[in-house]
Amino acid sequence: MRHLISPQDLSMEELDELLTLGQDIMNNQSKYAHVCDGKKLATLFYEPSTRTRLSFEAAMINMGGQVLGFSEASSSSASKGESVADTIRVISCYADICAMRHPKEGAPTVAAMHSSIPVINAGDGGHNHPTQTLTDLLTIKTQTGRLDNLTIGMCGDLKFGRTVHSLINAMVRFPNVKFVLISPEELRIPSYLRREVLDAGNIEYIETDKLEENMPKLDILYMTRVQRERFFNEEDYIRLKDSFILTKDKLQYAKKDMYILHPLPRVNEISTDVDDDPRAVYFKQVQNGVYMRMALIMKLLEVEIPC
């Protein structure tokens, strides 16, 4: 039995297979309308996340499956002192597969060890969020036609943004990918990532606090939210939050085929006048998230691909 805890759990072949399946689902959704008939997905959200939870639910329902679960810890047995190991053994009696979001890093790993159904990590603390990363990859591949030979700009909170870390880890596996890491000094990527992933892998990258002047070289611009709760004081937040806002004006320096991604929710880091630009694909990305989750659920349940 397979689980998905980190994007690195997948071999390059498996990743390729998944992305190909995701693209086929995108183009032939009706073909998949009954591949999960009679199957149940449990959504175990110990921390609320409407977007991710509903994406999983839509994915399962699109394939004819059903959903059960909870959307916050207070209505789970965790509040009665039950261990994650016990909870997953119970859930294994109720469902065929589960998606778990947990505030504690490593909780989905513990679950996977005791589960008799596939466990998908739907986000664990600041750690991993592999289905977001798969979604990002599908979006990049669909928009640009490739996952190699890309210059990827990442902008905003690169220190705490787990989607950023996860995407860097995923993209360095492809040849000739370069990064332009755009953030305030205080929110640069963690040093372990710089040292162990980028430097160790001989990956080309720059760190900068200039969005505009780096714009022309980018094939992808990955924007992220600067979360208020990451700052020690209000002053720093206010000073920094607006520094890295993408506006229509700044976009004039971008390539005609540079695509803008964002894991959402956005607050104000992309001004709404950018939304109509054909390069803004963050809502398409949301749709892709459903397709990728469909592909992933199919793969983990070992559902046969219909012809």
Next chain:
Amino acid sequence: MRHLISPQDLSMEELDELLTLGQDIMNNQSKYAHVCDGKKLATLFYEPSTRTRLSFEAAMINMGGQVLGFSEASSSSASKGESVADTIRVISCYADICAMRHPKEGAPTVAAMHSSIPVINAGDGGHNHPTQTLTDLLTIKTQTGRLDNLTIGMCGDLKFGRTVHSLINAMVRFPNVKFVLISPEELRIPSYLRREVLDAGNIEYIETDKLEENMPKLDILYMTRVQRERFFNEEDYIRLKDSFILTKDKLQYAKKDMYILHPLPRVNEISTDVDDDPRAVYFKQVQNGVYMRMALIMKLLEVEIPC
């Protein structure tokens, strides 16, 4: 694409069509068991409302569709600062139609502007609650056989009760409808409604604080709850809340074919000994609410009516 934000969004022809469809669903429910197979309804409840949410869910499930969503704001992305405009664009990727309840007036209107799926207003602040009004209309029409030539009594909190305002707005569109507005002085209908709707439309109405003596003229008695939270102080609440209670005793003055409606939940404004009276149709009204929502979802999804 159509949305339903206010009952007035519907032309008289459309309203008639919807009510006719609602009645057909009432009489031939099984005919509609699969008209929404493969469709998904998103219930976006930023404010809890079990009754309304479950009515929508039952409606969709009755037609073979599926449901996903959230039942309170705390488990939505709103708490992360996302705008309603962005939320609905995301939800558009997950579902085919959505029902939104929001504490802020106008939120469903904003949603509709940015949505690529039909939006149904499931209640926005003190403003509109169109599916309740459609339910009321179906109930009146089914019970009395008509929507014109009626004398409608409305009793209780006429100041804050949005279902009352909404029903008045809907009924003045039909010929020869009169109103008897029964409330404490402090809870009379808002003056804009008196001036702009009743007076401007030359509608016959009286305002009174006497329930019993007006009973004999009524074809419909629409009771409403007097909510504690509407009062500035506890004394006023206690003094007024019992003044307009419907009892079996008071019912003796009513016509044999006067029907009693209530949008529910009731607290004590209708005493339980009235429940068995054949004129008490407030639980039938709940059932009608499911039929009307089925009709509305079908219409907005442009589902063909099966023969």
Next chain:
Amino acid sequence: MRHLISPQDLSMEELDELLTLGQDIMNNQSKYAHVCDGKKLATLFYEPSTRTRLSFEAAMINMGGQVLGFSEASSSSASKGESVADTIRVISCYADICAMRHPKEGAPTVAAMHSSIPVINAGDGGHNHPTQTLTDLLTIKTQTGRLDNLTIGMCGDLKFGRTVHSLINAMVRFPNVKFVLISPEELRIPSYLRREVLDAGNIEYIETDKLEENMPKLDILYMTRVQRERFFNEEDYIRLKDSFILTKDKLQYAKKDMYILHPLPRVNEISTDVDDDPRAVYFKQVQNGVYMRMALIMKLLEVEIPC
């Protein structure tokens, strides 16, 4: 129409029928995949209980049915002052059957009186939890092949544990069942149970605080959680909670075919090294809970058993 409020509502014949159906479902699950197509279950949980709620939901979904409901009181109309009687009349318009968990003893009984759909008590205060008891019976019967001629050990909090009281009440109906009641002095079974059920029924039992030395005589060991909230002070809790922990060591004194049950969630009253012992059947018990609820829903909906 039938409800299930207490396990004693069922005659011995009905109980036998239900258990036989539960066993058939266990062995031929696919046979039942569509027996509830088009039916809706409402889960009305005025008090959170993930395990029980999800078990009901899995049961209904396994039979092709659909589920709607709420998982805590705050999102129900109860918070607006609605009576249980009114709520159930509303829910009767939305669903074909309902499962209600309520903090107040007797609430499901009140609901049943006003309901036009079958009501299943999913736990009311410290009172009844009949579907847990049915699950326990199915587990005992499946593991040992019988429900008579058994010596049943019950260990832990016997004072407040409603599953214990309910199981004693159920088991005394079978011939030659003996009890070994193992608990700290402070947490012995309530005196009404001792007097009115055990003594009045001439049932053989002992009360003791020794787990190990009583182990060899047991056919069933029913472990329960000692809940912190049952104690008046922290000291008592800490002193007592570990006294009745089942470990691998203590298990050496048990029969080779003594089965260990636990209603879950467990905190630490069974150490995890016991989990792999073939006599530990508490997770199998969870699975049985789904089968029993399927059987019960079928029976109350008067669904025909497929051949």
